[in-house]
Amino acid sequence: MTCVLGIETSCDDTGVAVYDTSAGLLANALYSQIETHADYGGVVPELAARDHIRKVVPLVNRVLTEAGVAGEDLGGVAYTRGPGLAGALLAGAAVARSLAYGWGIPACGVHHMEGHLLAPMLEPVPPTFPFVALLISGGHTMLVEVEGIGRYRILGQTLDDAVGEAFDKTARLLGLGYPGGPAIARAAEHGDASRFNFPRPMSDRPGLDFSFSGLKTFTRTTAMQNDLDSRTIADIARAFQDAAIDSLLIKCRRAMRETGYSSLVVAGGVGANQLLRGKLSDPGVGTGVDVYYPRPEFCTDNGAMIAYAGVWRLSGVDPDDLSFDVRPRWPLDELDPA
Numbered sequence: 001m002t003c004v005l006g007i008e009t010s011c012d013d014t015g016v017a018v019y020d021t022s023a024g025l026l027a028n029a030l031y032s033q034i035e036t037h038a039d040y041g042g043v044v045p046e047l048a049a050r051d052h053i054r055k056v057v058p059l060v061n062r063v064l065t066e067a068g069v070a071g072e073d074l075g076g077v078a079y080t081r082g083p084g085l086a087g088a089l090l091a092g093a094a095v096a097r098s099l100a101y102g103w104g105i106p107a108c109g110v111h112h113m114e115g116h117l118l119a120p121m122l123e124p125v126p127p128t129f130p131f132v133a134l135l136i137s138g139g140h141t142m143l144v145e146v147e148g149i150g151r152y153r154i155l156g157q158t159l160d161d162a163v164g165e166a167f168d169k170t171a172r173l174l175g176l177g178y179p180g181g182p183a184i185a186r187a188a189e190h191g192d193a194s195r196f197n198f199p200r201p202m203s204d205r206p207g208l209d210f211s212f213s214g215l216k217t218f219t220r221t222t223a224m225q226n227d228l229d230s231r232t233i234a235d236i237a238r239a240f241q242d243a244a245i246d247s248l249l250i251k252c253r254r255a256m257r258e259t260g261y262s263s264l265v266v267a268g269g270v271g272a273n274q275l276l277r278g279k280l281s282d283p284g285v286g287t288g289v290d291v292y293y294p295r296p297e298f299c300t301d302n303g304a305m306i307a308y309a310g311v312w313r314l315s316g317v318d319p320d321d322l323s324f325d326v327r328p329r330w331p332l333d334e335l336d337p338a
């Protein structure tokens with residue numbers, strides 16, 4: 001039995017959790033910085049780093065108490081090494097490393113997107129390898145062929161904006177606030193799908209790459225050509241969401257056809273989107289394969305996925321090596337098999 005403390009601080013959520021290899025998730029806590037950044041319409045890196053410094057240790061104390069585990073009895077501490085905001089990552093890495101040193105246990109830095117990719121493993125019915133993963137967050141949009149832990153081949157990725165970033169920018173344009181994904185989804189519920197028809201990016205080109213900058217420009221042009229009353233805002237949100245989700249769907253269908261795999265994992269913040277979930281499970285337009293998601297709270301950033309990835313990654317670390325760094329940019333396919 002190994003118990004691992006996971007610490008996530010790559011962006012604007014401080015996530016801390018304890019995962020036990022026999023008993024599963026023992027405790028999970030999250031502090032969201034949404035209020036800190038809301039006035040700015042996006043994440044302010046310096047404020048994010050300072051907020052993590054304030055929140056990590058109280059959250060660690062809370063989850064250890066809830067889990068009933070002493071720091072010294074843990075098998076290790078896992079923290080997000082990258083990709084993400086450098087200052088935010090450093091805050092988590094420094095605290096994680098210091099705690100592990102003090103407790104005399106190993107620490108390891110894990111890849112944030114590997115955490116997202118493995119998050120469905122925390123569910124009662126987890127996927128089995130191999131599968132295709134659609135990773136959709138504020139910083140990434142990619143399709144990955146997953147043969148095992150660390151055995152990742154990127155099938156396609158965005159050539160410009162990430163899909164979550166497109167949701168966030170569109171929400172800001174429409175005055176819907178931050179974070180944009182849930183705000184667009186809420187506004188779109190009242191929108192008229194027939195009023196505007198937005199292009200489905202990259203759907204007419206072969207391959208599995210994505211692009212969202214054209215859709216963003218089309219949205220901005222439409223917003224400038226119309227009076228932004230509440231009905232028009234809802235209609236534009238609807239047209240944008242339909243186009244963005246369709247473009248993800250088209251590429252998922254293609255990826256499943258090309259790999260011949262029978263399982264699709266959808267993870268990352270945009271994976272919480274209900275329209276996407278509904279369409280993927282629709283026998284008419286879905287992929288026709290089994291789709292696995294983390295529960296919605298583990299789609300967005302959290303400590304549980306980092307603790308889980310840490311279970312696999314801690315075994316390879318040298319406990320005497322006290323040096324550490326962060327990787328604000330860190331390609332997923334650079335990871336080694338575990």
Ligand code: KG4
Binds near residue numbers: 137139270274299300
């Ligand atoms: O994975 P995540 O929490 O952080 C990153 O690693 O980036 O993803 C955050 C992104 C944001 O862009 C947010 O707008 C988007 O996920 N998001 C959504 C929804 N909930 C969060 N996008 C669409 N629909 C949602 N329901």
Ligand code: ZN
Binds near residue numbers: 138268269300301
């Ligand atoms: Zn994330």
